[in-house]
Amino acid sequence: MNDRYQRGYNKLNELEPNGAEGLMEAFADVCPDLAKYTIEYPFGDVLQRDGLDFKTRELVTIGALTAMGNCQPQLHGHIVGALNLGCSEKEISEVILQMSVYAGFPAAINGMTVAKAAFAEFRNKQEAQ
Template sequence: MNNERYDRGLAKLKEIDGLAGEKVIDSLKDIAPDFARLLIEFPFGDIYSRPGLDLKVRELAVVAALTALGNAAPQLKVHIHGARNVGCSQAEIVEIIMQMAVYAGFPAALNGLFAAKEVFAVEAAHG
């Protein structure tokens, strides 16, 4: 299963999401191991590893996109956590989610804010 894309992707996933990302991959091993491999290779090995944007900007873009989708709360929480790991402040995350109200509607922004609130609470509880 390991190859250059996979190894690069796994390293990038760990850099961004730490244990949270690894848990997502582990949860797929018994049902869709090929999908877990693709998830590591393509988004993290190919896209996140490209030059041109730093991880902070990439994670803010993902938080915006997942908020706008309005139906991806588990993934949004993982990426809010990832955004915090790569240096995004709570204020930056809240602002990007609030901006999505203009493009995706208030319900999507509200759902995003509630997801952020949960992530921030867990973060505060763990110091």
């Protein structure tokens, strides 16, 4: 493991416990390099930069994924990750609502639908603990 990978591995697991392991397992049989590059670049390089804290970066990511409109699995994961980092449901909902202005109502409606499911999943996990 190089330093970038180790930093990224730790950062991804901060967002989602065992997230790095899950990512590696998901692509082990088809393209393990995709998981490696994802761990190294966004999590090992970009998320390590000064200027924005991790919670803010996750809120920005939620906005971008909502605006893209075709990334529901990734949006779901980042919403749960933001909740794991201490973002509130209200903060996340406001970011998604904001996207109705810039990305349109369909993108915001789809994003809010993903958020509703992610919030329920997160609450169920919290109650089970």
